[in-house]
Each structure stands twice: as C-alpha cells, then as structure tokens.
Amino acid sequence: MNCSRKGRFSGRQTLSVALALALCLGWNIGSLHAQTVIPITTGSNALVLEANKEKDLSVIYFGKKLVNEQEYKMVSSVYRQTGDYSEQLNAAYTPAGSRNMVEPAITVVHADGNRSLDLRYVTHEQKQQADNVSLYVITLKDPVYDFEVKLHYKVYPRQDVIEQWSVIRHTEKGNVVLEKFASANLYLKAQGFWLNQYHGDWAKEMQPEETRITHGIKTIDTKLGTRTNLFLPSVFMVSLGKPATEDEGTVLYGTLAYSGNFRTDLELDFQDNLRIISGINNYASPYTLKPGEEFVTPSFIHTLSDKGKGQASRQLHDWARNYRLLDGKGTRLTLLNNWEATYFDFNESKLKELLRDTKKLGVDLFLLDDGWFANKYPRNDDKAGLGDWQENKSKLPNGVVSLVKEAAKNDVKFGIWVEPEMVNPKSELYEKHPDWVVRQPARNEHYFRNQLVLDLTNPTVQDFVFSVVDDLFKKNPGLAYIKWDCNAVIYNAHSAYLGKNQGHFYIEYMRGLYNVLKRLREKYPTVPMMLCSGGGGRVDYEALRYFTEYWPSDNTDPLERIFMQWEYSYFYPAIASANHVTDWGKQPIKFRTDVAMMGKLGFDIVVSHLSAKDLAFCQNAIKEYNAFKPLIYQGDQFRLADPRKGSVASVAYLNKEQSEAVIFNYMVSSRYGEGSVYPIRLKGLDPAAMYSLQEICLYPGTKTSIDGSKQYSGEFLMKIGFNPELSTSRTSVVLKLQKVK
Ligand code: GLA
Numbered sequence: 001m002n003c004s005r006k007g008r009f010s011g012r013q014t015l016s017v018a019l020a021l022a023l024c025l026g027w028n029i030g031s032l033h034a035q036t037v038i039p040i041t042t043g044s045n046a047l048v049l050e051a052n053k054e055k056d057l058s059v060i061y062f063g064k065k066l067v068n069e070q071e072y073k074m075v076s077s078v079y080r081q082t083g084d085y086s087e088q089l090n091a092a093y094t095p096a097g098s099r100n101m102v103e104p105a106i107t108v109v110h111a112d113g114n115r116s117l118d119l120r121y122v123t124h125e126q127k128q129q130a131d132n133v134s135l136y137v138i139t140l141k142d143p144v145y146d147f148e149v150k151l152h153y154k155v156y157p158r159q160d161v162i163e164q165w166s167v168i169r170h171t172e173k174g175n176v177v178l179e180k181f182a183s184a185n186l187y188l189k190a191q192g193f194w195l196n197q198y199h200g201d202w203a204k205e206m207q208p209e210e211t212r213i214t215h216g217i218k219t220i221d222t223k224l225g226t227r228t229n230l231f232l233p234s235v236f237m238v239s240l241g242k243p244a245t246e247d248e249g250t251v252l253y254g255t256l257a258y259s260g261n262f263r264t265d266l267e268l269d270f271q272d273n274l275r276i277i278s279g280i281n282n283y284a285s286p287y288t289l290k291p292g293e294e295f296v297t298p299s300f301i302h303t304l305s306d307k308g309k310g311q312a313s314r315q316l317h318d319w320a321r322n323y324r325l326l327d328g329k330g331t332r333l334t335l336l337n338n339w340e341a342t343y344f345d346f347n348e349s350k351l352k353e354l355l356r357d358t359k360k361l362g363v364d365l366f367l368l369d370d371g372w373f374a375n376k377y378p379r380n381d382d383k384a385g386l387g388d389w390q391e392n393k394s395k396l397p398n399g400v401v402s403l404v405k406e407a408a409k410n411d412v413k414f415g416i417w418v419e420p421e422m423v424n425p426k427s428e429l430y431e432k433h434p435d436w437v438v439r440q441p442a443r444n445e446h447y448f449r450n451q452l453v454l455d456l457t458n459p460t461v462q463d464f465v466f467s468v469v470d471d472l473f474k475k476n477p478g479l480a481y482i483k484w485d486c487n488a489v490i491y492n493a494h495s496a497y498l499g500k501n502q503g504h505f506y507i508e509y510m511r512g513l514y515n516v517l518k519r520l521r522e523k524y525p526t527v528p529m530m531l532c533s534g535g536g537g538r539v540d541y542e543a544l545r546y547f548t549e550y551w552p553s554d555n556t557d558p559l560e561r562i563f564m565q566w567e568y569s570y571f572y573p574a575i576a577s578a579n580h581v582t583d584w585g586k587q588p589i590k591f592r593t594d595v596a597m598m599g600k601l602g603f604d605i606v607v608s609h610l611s612a613k614d615l616a617f618c619q620n621a622i623k624e625y626n627a628f629k630p631l632i633y634q635g636d637q638f639r640l641a642d643p644r645k646g647s648v649a650s651v652a653y654l655n656k657e658q659s660e661a662v663i664f665n666y667m668v669s670s671r672y673g674e675g676s677v678y679p680i681r682l683k684g685l686d687p688a689a690m691y692s693l694q695e696i697c698l699y700p701g702t703k704t705s706i707d708g709s710k711q712y713s714g715e716f717l718m719k720i721g722f723n724p725e726l727s728t729s730r731t732s733v734v735l736k737l738q739k740v741k
Contacts, residue, residue, distance in 0.1 A: 037072050038124055040136050040153050041065050042160040045304050047153070047186075048072045049092050049138065051121035057092040057140060057151075059187035063250075064306060079189075089269050090187040093140060093151055093166065094277070095119045096180070103217055103267050105182035105277050106166075110145055111174035111291075118142050119149055132158050133323075146171040154299075159319040161303045163257075166279075168295040178287040182279030183256060184300035190240035190250070193274045195266060198233045198567065203555035205536040206233065206567040210243060213268050221263035223283045225490030225506055226421065226453055227537035234262045234540060235571045237309065238274065246639050247308040247683070253316060254278060255571060257324075257541035258298035260510035261285070284493065286503040301541055309570060310683070314636050317573035321634065325544045325576055326521075326529075331633060332549065332575060333413065333481060333528060334363040334622060337604040340556075340582050344371035344380050347395050351403055357607035358412045361615075362622045365413040365481055367602075368403065372396060372416070377426045382487075383450045386422050387429030389468045404478045415481025415528075420468040421513065422451045422488055436461045438509075440492040448488035449534070456512030457505060458497035466516045473524060484547070486533040517546040530578055536564075539572065549578045549600050556604070557585035558595035562649050562666055565598055566639065574653065575633040580604040581618075589614045590699045591666070591732040593621050597697075598632065598651060598664055601625050613700045621697045628662045628696075628736065631655055635662075638683040643668040648726060650680045652737075658686045658714070659739035662696075665724035667731040675728065679721030682737070685714035690741045693722055697734040705730070711740055 036051040037060075046065035050072075051057045060075045087100050096104035097116035108117050119140035128134045136153040147170040154163040164184035170176050193213040197220055198206050220236060222228040235255040237244070244251035254276065256262045261281035268274055278300045289295050303319070305312035321328035336358040338346065346354075351368065358366040371392075374385025378392050385392075391399045400416065407414035423430050423437055425445065430437060430452075438453045439445055445452065454461050473479055495505050531543050532551035539550045552568050555561070556579075565577060577599030581592045589610070596602065603618070610618065635653035640663070643649035647669040654661040663682075667675055685691065690711045695704035705725045712722070717737075724733040 035073065035076075036121060036124075038136065038138065039065075039069050039072050040155060040162065041069075041157070042155055042162065042304075043157040044160050044306070046072070047162060048075060050076060052076075055120035055122075056088050057119070057121040057138065058088060058090040059092050059185075060090065062186065062188055062304070089271060089273065089275065091185065092138070092187075093119060093149055093182075093185045094275075095142075102269060102275060103265050103277055104180055105185040105279070106149065106168070106178070107180040107282075108147065109177040109179065110147070111172040111176055114145075117147065118144065122148075129154075132156055147176065156319055156323060159303065159315045159322075160305065161301065161315060161319040163299040163301050165299045166297045168289065168297075169293070170289065171291050173291070175288045175290055178289055178295060180279075180282045181287065181295060181297055182277045183297040184276075184278050184302075186252075186276040186302070188238070188240060188252065188274040188276070190274070192241060193266075193268065194239040194243040196237040196239070196243075198235060199231060200233070200536075201231060202535055202537075203553060205229075205553040205555070206564050208567055213238075213266060213274065215268045215270070217265050217267045219263060219265050221281050221283070222261055223281060225261060225493060225509065226259075226486055227489050227533045228260060228262065229533070229539055230489065230537040233536075234258070234264065236264065237312070237570070238266070238276070244305075244308050246310045246642070249308050250304070250306045251309055251312050252302055252304045253312045253571065254300065254302040255541060256280075256298060256300050258510065259513065259538055259540050259543045261506050280507065283506075284503070285506050287507060288501070288503065298542055310639055313570045316571060317637065320541065320544070320573050321575065324541050325573065326546060326548045327526065328573070328575065329634070330548075331629070332600040333365045334600075334625070335365040335367050335415065335481070335602045336361055336363050336607070337367040337369055337483075337580060337602055339369035339417075340584075340604040341606045342371075346371065348398060348402065351396075352406050353608070355403070355406050355410050355412060355414075358407075359410040360619075361603060361607050362619050363412070363601075363603060365415050366407055367415040367417070367481060367483060368400075369417040369483070370419070370485075372400065374427065376428050377424070384424050384426035386419060386424040386451050387427040387454075389418070389420070389471070400472070400476055400479075404476045408478060413480035414476075414478060415483065416472060416479065417483040417485060418468055418472070419485040419487060420465045421454055421456065421486055423454055424451050435496040436464070438490055438493060438495065440494045441496070443492055446491040448491065451488045453488055453490050455495045455497055455509075456516070457495045457508035458512070461497075462512045462516050466519050469520055470523065473527075479527070481528050481530070483530040483532055483551075486538055514542070517543075521546055536568070539568075544572075544576065549576050551578050555584065556580055556582040556596075558587050558592045559585055559668060561595050562643050562668060565595070566643065566649070566651070569637060569639075569651075573633075574599045574637060576600070578602060587731065588699070589617060590621075590697070593618060594664055594697060594732045594734050595666070597621070597625050597734070598653075601629075616700050620700075624696050631660060631662050636684055640680050640683065641665075647671065647674060648676050648680070650724070652682060652684075654684050654737075658684065658689065661685075661737040663693075663722075663724070663735040663737060665726055665733045665735070667726040667728070670728050670731075673728050675730070676724050676726040679723045681719065681721040682714075682717040685718055686739070687713065687715035687718060689714045689739050691717060692738050692740050694736045694738070695733060696736045706733075706735065
C-alpha cells in the first residue's frame with residue numbers, strides 16, 4: 001500500500017481514510033477508538049502523554065505522580081475545554097501548517113513544496129537501559145506524508161531528571177527542508193508562571209532576572225554561533241503558581257545541552273497555560289534532510305521539584321555527576337595558573353620559577369596559559385599568532401617538553417592553554433589556509449578580540465584542530481591538563497567548504513566541534529580539561545560530556561564570585577566550577593581563598609609576592625581543602641543565606657551520610673557593619689544526631705571565637721541555627737561540621 005498518498009480527511013471519506021491509514025501505519029483497528037495514556041514517571045513526578053482517538057498526542061499532566069497509574073486516564077476528563085478553538089495547545093510536539101496556530105516545535109517543507117505537517121501517534125516503547133535509566137520512545141507519523149518524528153524521553157527517576165530529544169526522518173521522494181526542529185515541547189498548567197532567567201557579558205556572567213510570564217512568547221536565544229552563553233545563558237527556571245524560594249514552591253529547571261545557537265520559547269497561551277519549546281535555534285539554519293537520513297536534535301534537560309530551588313539544584317547536581325559531567329564522580333587537581341601573574345610576558349626561566357612556586361604552594365599542577373606559541377607572528381598579545389601552535393622559540397627555546405620535565409622534577413603536573421578553534425588574521429595559519437576561516441568572501445572581515453573562527457564544518461579543519469591537542473600529547477606524554485578556550489563569536493557566518501549549503505553552517509560547526517572532542521576523548525579519555533570561553537561564554541551539558549570543569553568568569557573578584565558561583569550552582573555542581581584565587585578585588589587572601597574553595601580550587605597569583613603569613617595561610621588552606629574537598633565535590637549543596645537578601649552569604653556542602661559538612665560564610669556588605677546578627681539555619685541534617693562546629697582555614701595568628709567543644713543537635717542547628725560570628729574583622733569564616741554521636 002502506498003502510504004504517501006496526499007489528501008485531506010473530508011465528509012464521507014473520513015471512515016475509509018481512517019481505516020486505510022490504520023492499516024497503512026500498522027495500527028490495531030481495535031485501538032482506533034481507544035485513548036492511549038503514557039505516564040513517563042520519575043521518582044516523584046509524572047509527565048503524562050495521551051493520544052486521543054484521533055491519535056493526537058498531548059501532554060495532559062506534568063507534576064507530582066499518582067500512586068495509581070490507572071487514574072491518569074481520568075485526567076483529561078477533569079479539565080473542561082472552554083471556548084471555540086481547534087488548536088491542540090498541549091501537543092507533545094507541535095507541527096506547523098495544519099491545525100495548530102501556536103508556536104510550532106517543528107516546521108517543514110515537504111519534497112513537493114507543501115508546508116503542512118500533521119503528526120499522529122503510532123506506537124511507543126519503554127526500555128530499561130540501566131539501573132535508574134529508562135528510555136521511552138514515541139513514534140509519530142504524518143498520515144499523509146512519509147514523515148516521522150520519534151520523541152525520546154530518557155528518565156533518571158532517582159534524580160527526577162528527564163532528558164528529551166527528537167529524531168526526525170522521512171522517506172519522501174526528494175529532500176525535505178526542516179525550518180524548525182525543536183528538541184522538546186512541554187506543557188505546564190498552573191495559576192501563573194515566573195521565569196528566572198540569566199543575562200550577562202564578559203566578567204558579568206550569570207545575572208539573574210525574575211519576572212512573571214505574560215501572554216505571548218518570551219524567547220531566550222542566541223545567534224552568536226560560538227561563545228553562545230555570553231549574553232544569555234541557556235539555563236532557566238520556571239516557578240509554578242508562585243515564585244519558588246530556596247526551600248519552597250514548585251519549580252522546573254530547563255536547559256538545552258548544546259554549545260551552538262539555542263532557542264527556548266516560553267508561550268503563555270490563551271488558556272493561561274505555558275508551552276515551552278526548546279531546541280537548536282533555527283535562525284539562518286534551514287536544514288535539508290535527505291530521504292532516509294536522521295536528524296537527531298540535542299537534548300533538552302529538565303528537572304521538576306516541589307520543594308523549591310535548592311532541591312531542584314541538588315537533583316541536577318546528582319544527575320550531572322552520575323551521568324553527564326566527565327569524571328563527575330572523580331576528583332580534581334588543584335593548580336597554579338600564570339595568566340594573571342605574567343599575562344603574555346614570560347620566558348623559560350620565569351616559568352621554571354613558577355613551577356618551583358607551584359610545589360612550594362602545595363597545589364597539584366602548573367597551568368601555562370596563553371602566549372607560549374607562534375614565531376613568525378609571536379603571540380605577545382592578543383593581536384597575533386593564534387593558530388600557529390609551535391612553541392615560541394625566544395620564550396621557550398627548549399620547548400614545552402623541558403617545562404613538562406621540570407614540572408616532574410618538582411613533583412607537580414603540567415597543563416597548557418589552547419584555543420584551537422580560532423585564528424588571528426596575523427598568523428601563518430591564516431596566510432596558508434584562508435579557506436579554513438569563517439568569513440564572507442566579498443565582505444570586510446569583522447573581528448572579536450582580534451580573531452576569527454576556523455571552519456569546523458570542514459573535516460580537514462577538524463583534523464587540524466584535533467592535531468593541535470593530539471600533537472601536544474604526542475610530544476609531551478606527561479601533559480596532564482588542557483584549558484580549552486573559545487574567545488570569539490562568529491561574525492560573517494560563511495563556510496567555503498559548504499558551498500551552496502550555507503543553511504547547515506551553524507549546525508555542522510557544532511557537529512564538527514563535537515567530532516573533534518569525541519576523537520580526543522577516545523584517545524585521551526581521562527585527562528582533565530577546562531571549558532573556558534573568555535570566562536563563562538560556553539557552559540552547557542553537551543560540552544560537559546567532554547570537559548571535567550568550566551571557567552565561570554574572568555571576573556575573580558571574590559565578592560562578585562560569591563554571587564556568580566551562587567547562580568551557576570543552581571545548574572552545575574561545585575566539582576565542575578574552576579575557581580581561582582587572584583588579585584582581583586579588595587578582600588584579604590583568606591576571603592579570596594575561601595571563595596575559591598567552593599569548587600575546584602586554583603591560584604593565579606605571584607606566589608613570590610605573598611607575605612610570609614599569606615603564604616603560610618595558603619599552604620595550610622590547601623592542605624585543609626585536600627582533606628574536605630570530597631564534601632565539595634560529592635556532597636549535597638545547601639544555600640543557607642542569600643547574599644542578595646542580606647549582608648551575609650552562607651553555603652554548606654554536606655555528605656550523603658549527614659555526618660560531615662563544610663560551611664562557608666561571608667560578609668558581603670558592611671554598610672551597617674552588623675555582620676551575622678541572626679543565626680543561620682542549617683539544612684539537610686539528621687535532627688536526632690549531635691554535631692560539633694569547628695572553625696578551619698584560620699589566618700595565621702588569629703584566634704577563633706567559635707567554641708568547638710559545644711555540641712548541638714541537628715534539630716537545633718536546623719531550627720535555631722549557628723552563628724559564624726561574622727564582623728568587619730571576620731569577613732569570611734569556614735566551619736567544619738562533624739557528627740559526634
Ligand atoms: C580568556 C580566558 C582567560 C585567559 C585568556 C588568555 O580571556 O578567559 O582566562 O586564558 O583568554 O588569552
């Protein structure tokens with residue numbers, strides 16, 4: 001039977017067409033009139049889909065799950081539809097050009113030029129893939145065209161996390177153009193929605209903004225191509241019914257796991273419900289799909305909590321450490337970086353001195369930053385040399401190899417900075433391969449940090465980018481760490497390689513990047529790599545499959561970092577946050593170090609400039625950090641005092657056994673000099689257990705005012721609280737909580 005017949009249902013034909021379709025699509029005729037309910041359940045929640053008798057697939061419920069799954073069948077009956085409308089507002093994947101007049105999840109132009117799509121439920125399956133991982137796949141087909149979408153829902157019940165993506169395929173007689181191709185399409189019902197989104201810029205990352213969602217569409221997107229989180233990160237929260245707080249309220253976190261252009265539309269429809277459609281940004285990206293080819297979208301990741309923002313973030317952290325972040329359950333290396341200590345101005349003997357300082361300080365690794373390469377156009381500032389990855393002979397006459405050896409002699413590891421996706425026009429690479437550069441052939445070049453982006457759609461360029469890192473490892477088998485930077489956005493998007501197929505540029509760029517990262521990880525599976533993008537311009541859960549950590553911001557002023565790390569921490573676990581102690585800000589070294597310890601600790605200071613006391617403090621703090629870092633890396637994070645709501649910030653990291661925690665407390669404002677007047681309530685403890693609190697990481701010569709011999713019940717600490725005794729002379733206090741019985 002020819003399944004691709006064209007036409008429309010009308011009048012008397014309806015029954016015979018429906019029957020023909022049923023046979024054609026392999027449906028069980030008996031089920032034509034039946035409703036199919038698909039509860040996609042996590043530990044606490046259910047996302048319930050329903051195919052009605054016309055086989056339209058809808059989201060009928062997303063919220064706390066029912067004990068009796070059979071009752072989901074009755075959900076539709078309790079929501080009365082009002083008004084005269086035919087749109088399927090709650091479609092599980094909204095097609096364009098047929099009965100829906102709302103924002104589509106998918107828009108296509110069929111091989112015959114027709115622009116309508118209708119997607120009907122055909123079948124679904126569920127597979128348990130591993131303990132705590134199951135995959136639901138739901139097949140939708142167009143009754144008229146040979147076009148299908150398979151909706152994927154990967155569920156992690158213990159973390160209440162769902163990962164959604166779509167696989168689009170057709171067997172039409174020619175190519176189909178996909179004009180929009182979302183990963184996921186959600187539908188939420190509540191009495192009002194509040195969006196917490198982020199914006200920023202270089203050194204101003206993760207500025208939160210919360211607003212009530214009004215009717216119409218709110219879009220969070222980027223068209224930057226690379227460094228895509230620079231102005232608008234893809235992470236967001238939606239509170240249902242009322243704005244969620246740290247510990248109360250229902251809140252959904254969402255983010256697209258994708259490093260390229262993304263787009264999330266939040267549409268409050270005329271029924272006052274919220275449609276969320278997220279995927280690759282279709283901006284300048286019509287995608288030509290050949291018959292039989294599959295288009296696989298990136299994942300949209302979400303978690304729903306009815307216990308506020310804190311719980312949602314702990315769910316996501318657990319999911320990330322267990323299933324996504326590279327080496328999420330492992331540990332991390334502390335380091336000394338030379339960027340702010342030297343910038344581009346160094347030579348071998350200066351670096352050898354820094355290697356000795358690395359040992360003296362007591363961190364694990366020395367990280368050589370930008371400026372070590374290029375000869376014809378030496379990399380002495382950010383205007384030249386990018387792309388020429390040969391050691392600069394005047395700075396490093398004996399190559400990186402001699403530094404790696406010197407590091408080993410000092411019993412420290414060695415890491416290096418690269419920015420392999422980019423090129424300065426002032427470079428040999430640019431001179432040799434102008435066709436490898438993303439640029440418009442007939443237009444003036446336009447630069448971002450004096451540089452351009454290499455065309456990763458081109459497999460030869462992918463080989464080159466791979467070889468930049470591979471060669472470093474081949475020449476220096478002892479190399480133990482890579483900082484991978486990405487400082488420019490894509491202006492004048494155009495690929496010489498893609499010829500007339502420019503609509504694929506942004507998508508193929510990301511595929512090229514992921515190909516390179518995949519190849520690197522196949523060859524070097526465990527080497528830690530930092531994801532940097534002129535700060536936090538590229539942080540997402542697809543890139544973090546390949547990276548062990550990210551650089552939140554070039555802004556390392558500890559006061560600013562308290563706020564930034566607070567916001568990042570809603571979405572990413574502390575083990576992934578690379579925090580360096582630098583000379584930014586006015587706070588003393590203790591304050592700077594304490595803030596950097598709330599993640600993966602590093603230093604970017606001139607060790608030899610430290611006073612004896614400051615150095616002794618750092619050396620001791622690193623030792624203490626090494627002892628408690630499993631709590632930061634693998635513990636549950638509790639935000640105790642919000643720096644935006646008062647003059648104090650407090651964050652705790654508690655182990656899963658509820659027996660040990662480290663608590664960081666800061667005075668973030670001294671306007672009235674009041675310090676911690678009120679006690680801070682702990683969270684997550686065993687109320688019946690007894691605990692002690694010791695102050696740690698003390699500055700040499702200072703005495704603590706905290707009585708470490710006192711014992712408190714968990715109940716006391718959670719209901720009444722503790723007082724870190726912050727004051728203008730004690731602006732930063734780290735406490736170690738220990739269960740005593
Ligand atoms: C970017 C990074 C910095 C540093 C410089 C080097 O700005 O964010 O940490 O590596 O590049 O040029």
